[in-house]
Amino acid sequence: MTDKTAADAHVEPRAEPQRAPRPSPGLIARMSRARPTKPGEIYGVPGHGNTLWLSAFSIGLFFFVWWGVTAIGWVKPLFIPPPMAIVTKFISIWNTGFTGTPFLEHLSISTFRVFSAFILACVIGLPLGLAMGMSPLMRGLFDPPIEFYRPIPPLAYLPLMIIWFGIGETSKILLIFLSVFAPIVLGARAGVKSAAIEQIHAAYSFGASRWQVMRYVIMPSAMPEILTAMRVGIGFGWTTLVAAEMVAATKGLGYMVLSASQFLQTPVVIMGIFVIAIIAFAFDLLMRFVERRVVPWKGRM
Amino acid sequence: MGLTIENVSVVFPAANGRPPVSALSEINLQIDDREFVVALGASGCGKSTLLNLIAGFLAPTSGELTLNGRRVEGPGADRAVVFQKHALLPWLNVIDNVAFGLQIQGISRAKRYETANKFVGLLGLDGFQKSPVYMLSGGMQQRVGIARALTCDPDVLLMDEPLGALDALTREKAQELILNIWDNTHKSIFFITHSVEEALFMGTKLVVMSPRPGRITHVFDLPFSRQFLDGQSAREVKAAPEFIRLREDVLKIIFADEEAAA
Numbered sequence: 001m002t003d004k005t006a007a008d009a010h011v012e013p014r015a016e017p018q019r020a021p022r023p024s025p026g027l028i029a030r031m032s033r034a035r036p037t038k039p040g041e042i043y044g045v046p047g048h049g050n051t052l053w054l055s056a057f058s059i060g061l062f063f064f065v066w067w068g069v070t071a072i073g074w075v076k077p078l079f080i081p082p083p084m085a086i087v088t089k090f091i092s093i094w095n096t097g098f099t100g101t102p103f104l105e106h107l108s109i110s111t112f113r114v115f116s117a118f119i120l121a122c123v124i125g126l127p128l129g130l131a132m133g134m135s136p137l138m139r140g141l142f143d144p145p146i147e148f149y150r151p152i153p154p155l156a157y158l159p160l161m162i163i164w165f166g167i168g169e170t171s172k173i174l175l176i177f178l179s180v181f182a183p184i185v186l187g188a189r190a191g192v193k194s195a196a197i198e199q200i201h202a203a204y205s206f207g208a209s210r211w212q213v214m215r216y217v218i219m220p221s222a223m224p225e226i227l228t229a230m231r232v233g234i235g236f237g238w239t240t241l242v243a244a245e246m247v248a249a250t251k252g253l254g255y256m257v258l259s260a261s262q263f264l265q266t267p268v269v270i271m272g273i274f275v276i277a278i279i280a281f282a283f284d285l286l287m288r289f290v291e292r293r294v295v296p297w298k299g300r301m
Numbered sequence: 302m303g304l305t306i307e308n309v310s311v312v313f314p315a316a317n318g319r320p321p322v323s324a325l326s327e328i329n330l331q332i333d334d335r336e337f338v339v340a341l342g343a344s345g346c347g348k349s350t351l352l353n354l355i356a357g358f359l360a361p362t363s364g365e366l367t368l369n370g371r372r373v374e375g376p377g378a379d380r381a382v383v384f385q386k387h388a389l390l391p392w393l394n395v396i397d398n399v400a401f402g403l404q405i406q407g408i409s410r411a412k413r414y415e416t417a418n419k420f421v422g423l424l425g426l427d428g429f430q431k432s433p434v435y436m437l438s439g440g441m442q443q444r445v446g447i448a449r450a451l452t453c454d455p456d457v458l459l460m461d462e463p464l465g466a467l468d469a470l471t472r473e474k475a476q477e478l479i480l481n482i483w484d485n486t487h488k489s490i491f492f493i494t495h496s497v498e499e500a501l502f503m504g505t506k507l508v509v510m511s512p513r514p515g516r517i518t519h520v521f522d523l524p525f526s527r528q529f530l531d532g533q534s535a536r537e538v539k540a541a542p543e544f545i546r547l548r549e550d551v552l553k554i555i556f557a558d559e560e561a562a563a
Binding site: 201205207216223300 | 376377380381382384385386388389390404405406433434453
């Protein structure tokens with residue numbers, strides 16, 4: 001019994017501070033404190049959570065404010081036409097075309113330019129990037145020119161393209177090609193480094209040749225990086241489209257936007273921007289889908 | 302015949318202003334057929350270097366390795382490696398991972414699935430043939446790695462801390478599994494571990510290594526794996542007084558090395 005009381009006497013003073021009332025935290029402390037999200041996920045990775053509804057809200061708010069400022073008349077339609085004017089413009093261009101060319105032809109010629117440049121960049125860029133990743137010779141030869149031109153804005157070398165390749169399709173597709181090419185080469189090159197040394201050693205220990213190691217280990221493990229590079233690359237392609245259609249084009253979405261701007265047809269400009277954005281976004285969704293199907297293991301091993 | 306390592310030294314040349322490193326010095330080791338050799342030692346003692354030499358990923362600076370009378374000149378299918386982790390191919394399912402070595406050797410799909418299925422069954426992975434490997438637990442992934450190493454019927458199995466990434470319970474089960482497979486397949490095994498208990502329990506020969514320069518300081522013959530395979534339980538074997546005595550002796554050696562290094 002004496003032992004027990006002694007133990008109690010020890011416990012008592014230690015329990016004391018817990019009973020003291022805690023100072024209530026200030027507003028900033030409460031907001032910056034880690035907050036439980038789901039049971040079992042308390043103090044989880046920052047940035048966790050679904051953003052679908054917030055994104056929908058953000059888009060809705062954007063259109064509401066746009067509609068609001070035009071309906072009240074704060075901004076002249078020349079600067080910001082009301083959303084409905086864009087829709088009406090879209091319908092009229094869909095029905096009657098723009099500068100004598102049907103809308104779908106503008107759309108298809110631009111899509112053709114971007115995608116043929118993209119495919120060309122993949123066909124040349126992916127093997128070149130893989131070769132640069134695997135061979136110091138190839139890296140030494142091709143790294144300087146690619147790193148040299150990569151940061152230059154396409155508009156800066158557009159005149160050269162026209163002087164060298166004329167004002168036809170070649171210079172347009174080449175300009176887009178160049179902007180897609182660099183990210184694809186660099187992505188494929190970085191992808192080569194994705195394979196773990198253990199995976200490579202495992203293949204060699206079964207008697208694999210250098211070629212088999214590339215075919216069965218290096219290339220599949222580079223796939224996630226390659227797909228990301230393709231996504232980034234086509235994004236650059238759409239970015240360059242308008243620049244490519246600046247000179248001597250009579251068709252295309254970029255041409256449509258530029259020539260409309262010269263006649264202050266703001267609704268057509270905005271409509272063209274939306275059409276480009278929607279196509280680019282749709283293709284990005286497709287690439288994400290492909291990514292989930294082709295490399296479901298990405299980041300999981 | 303087996304594997305013979307004679308007077309092998311490895312010196313990594315000076316780089317970035319650091320002096321040359323003597324990773325292994327005058328190693329002599331014989332791994333006979335059906336022998337289970339375990340290498341143990343403080344980190345930096347060169348046990349992984351030794352494994353890489355046997356695998357053929359690394360060439361000795363001096364000395365010679367011979368396997369069944371043939372000189373080791375590079376990696377080859379007569380020696381298979383089981384790695385600690387990161388060695389499976391996540392884009393392949395279980396059966397294709399197990400059959401990977403056979404695929405490299407150009408064996409037809411039907412034939413390699415037949416062989417692979419045998420080892421999938423032996424490792425208790427039946428029913429998981431089509432599962433993606435990244436969905437499996439660490440223990441199951443390791444069993445896939447072992448099955449893959451066995452498919453090409455190697456003479457020597459090289460295991461580089463194969464159980465190091467597993468939790469304690471899974472690890473003990475995996476030890477028993479490996480011993481049973483060793484007993485059934487009659488392979489020789491070279492096994493690296495950090496765990497003294499694991500080393501004593503599994504090996505027929507224990508090689509204790511010491512760092513700077515990496516060298517073999519002690520060799521023990523071990524009876525414990527035989528006791529387990531003859532029917533004693535693993536816990537019984539590991540709790541026996543002679544097991545504990547040897548465990549303490551080996552620990553003393555390793556701690557002495559660690560202190561000498563510090």
